Amino acid sequence: MxxxxxxxxxxxxxxxxxxxxxxxxxxxxxxxxxxxxxxxxxxxxxxxxxxxxxxxxxxxxxxxxxxxxxxxxxxxxxxxxxxxxQGPRPDLTLPPTTWPVGGIHPLTATRQRIVEIFERIGFNLSEGPEIEDDWHNFTALNFPENHPAREMQDTFFIEKNPDIALRTHTSSVQVRVMENQKPPIRTLSPGRVFRNEAISARAHCIFHQVEGLYVDENVSFSNLKQTLYHFAKEMFGKHTQVRFRPSFFPFTEPSAEIDISCQLCGGKGCNICKGTGWVEIGGSGMVDPNVLENCGIDSVKYTGFAFGMGIERIAMLKYQINDLRLFTENDIRFLQQFKGLL
Known part of the structure; x- marks a missing residue:
C-alpha cells in the first residue's frame, strides 16, 4: 500500500x-x-x-x-x-524623465533654522502636549485668577471641563521641564498653539511659537540680551538692529518686548512696521521667582531668562510675506516659491 x-x-x-x-x-x-x-x-x-x-x-x-x-x-x-x-527592453540611452520636485513649507524651514541657531549655543529641544491643564498653562506661570488670558475670548477651553484647554503658549512645556529637571536648564520649546482670535492678515487662531528658557546660577538680563542679539543677526543678517522695550508678562520680571529693524523697508517705514521702521518679534524677560518656586526650583540660588516668538512672524519677515493666512491656505502658487528651501 x-x-x-x-x-x-x-x-x-x-x-x-x-x-x-x-x-x-x-x-x-x-x-x-x-x-x-x-x-x-x-x-x-x-x-x-x-x-x-x-x-x-x-x-x-x-x-x-x-x-x-x-x-x-x-x-x-x-x-x-x-x-x-515583457516585450523589448527599455532604451537605457534615453535621457531621464524629470519629475516635479517638492519643497519644504516656509514655516518648517523657519522652525528648522531657529532650532539650528539655538542648538549651536547649547539649547536642547523639549516638547509637550497641546491639550493642557490649568496648572501648566496658567497657574504655575504666575497668572492671577482674574487675568484676561483666562477668559473665553483668548482661550479654547475643553467643553465641560474649565481646567483643560488648548495651550495658548509653549511656556507650558517649560513648566514641565523645570518640574522634571534640575538646573542648569537650557531648552527650546517649539510647537503649535491656539488662541480664540479673529483670523486676519496679521493674526490667526492657530499658529506656531518657539520659546527658550535658561535657568542657572548668576543668569542675568545681559545674558538674555546677548542671546537674542546673536539670534537676530544669525536669522536676519549682521546689519539687523535690535531693541528692547519695557513690557509686562506674568511669568517674567523685568519683561521686555523684542523689536528688530523692519526687513521689508530697511527701517525706512512701511505698512508692515506701521511707519516706525521697527517690527516686534516676541517677548522676553527674567523668569519670575514665583514661577521658579512653583516648579520646585530655589529662586534664591537660581535665576533664569525666558523668551518667546511667533514662527509665522519670523517667516513673514524672513521671506517678506505680508499675509499670515497664506501659510495655511495651501495655495500651490504660494508654496511653489519655496522649492529651494532646505
Whole structure:
C-alpha cells in the first residue's frame, strides 16, 4: 500500500505544470512544504515497522528529491515565460524623465533654522502636549485668577471641563521641564498653539511659537540680551538692529518686548512696521521667582531668562510675506516659491 501511494505521488509530481507565480506557490504547498503530501510521508515513519523503515525512508527521500528538482524546473519555466511577455527592453540611452520636485513649507524651514541657531549655543529641544491643564498653562506661570488670558475670548477651553484647554503658549512645556529637571536648564520649546482670535492678515487662531528658557546660577538680563542679539543677526543678517522695550508678562520680571529693524523697508517705514521702521518679534524677560518656586526650583540660588516668538512672524519677515493666512491656505502658487528651501 505504501509503495503504491509513493508511486502515485511521483506521478503527480511528474505531471505538475506551472505558468504563473500563483501556480508555482500552489505546487510548493502541495509537494515541498511541511504540510505537503511529502511531509505527510515523513510523518508516517513513526508507524512503519522497524524492519521496513530503512526501505521506506529511502523511498520517501527519493520522492522529496524528485519534488525539489521539479520545483526548480517550474521556477525556470515561470521566469522564462514572464521574460518573454515583457516585450523589448527599455532604451537605457534615453535621457531621464524629470519629475516635479517638492519643497519644504516656509514655516518648517523657519522652525528648522531657529532650532539650528539655538542648538549651536547649547539649547536642547523639549516638547509637550497641546491639550493642557490649568496648572501648566496658567497657574504655575504666575497668572492671577482674574487675568484676561483666562477668559473665553483668548482661550479654547475643553467643553465641560474649565481646567483643560488648548495651550495658548509653549511656556507650558517649560513648566514641565523645570518640574522634571534640575538646573542648569537650557531648552527650546517649539510647537503649535491656539488662541480664540479673529483670523486676519496679521493674526490667526492657530499658529506656531518657539520659546527658550535658561535657568542657572548668576543668569542675568545681559545674558538674555546677548542671546537674542546673536539670534537676530544669525536669522536676519549682521546689519539687523535690535531693541528692547519695557513690557509686562506674568511669568517674567523685568519683561521686555523684542523689536528688530523692519526687513521689508530697511527701517525706512512701511505698512508692515506701521511707519516706525521697527517690527516686534516676541517677548522676553527674567523668569519670575514665583514661577521658579512653583516648579520646585530655589529662586534664591537660581535665576533664569525666558523668551518667546511667533514662527509665522519670523517667516513673514524672513521671506517678506505680508499675509499670515497664506501659510495655511495651501495655495500651490504660494508654496511653489519655496522649492529651494532646505
Amino acid at each position: 505504501q509503495s503504491q501511494k509513493i508511486e502515485q505521488i511521483k506521478a503527480k509530481i511528474a505531471a505538475a505544470r506551472a505558468e504563473t507565480a500563483a501556480e508555482l506557490e500552489d505546487y510548493r504547498m502541495r509537494f515541498i512544504s511541511k504540510k505537503s503530501v511529502v511531509g505527510a510521508l515523513f510523518a508516517e515513519m513513526k508507524s512503519i515497522p522497524n524492519e521496513q523503515k530503512k526501505a521506506f525512508g529511502q523511498a520517501v527521500n527519493e520522492v522529496k528529491q524528485l519534488a525539489e528538482e521539479k520545483f526548480k524546473e517550474l521556477i525556470d519555466a515561470v521566469e522564462s515565460g514572464s521574460k518573454g511577455k
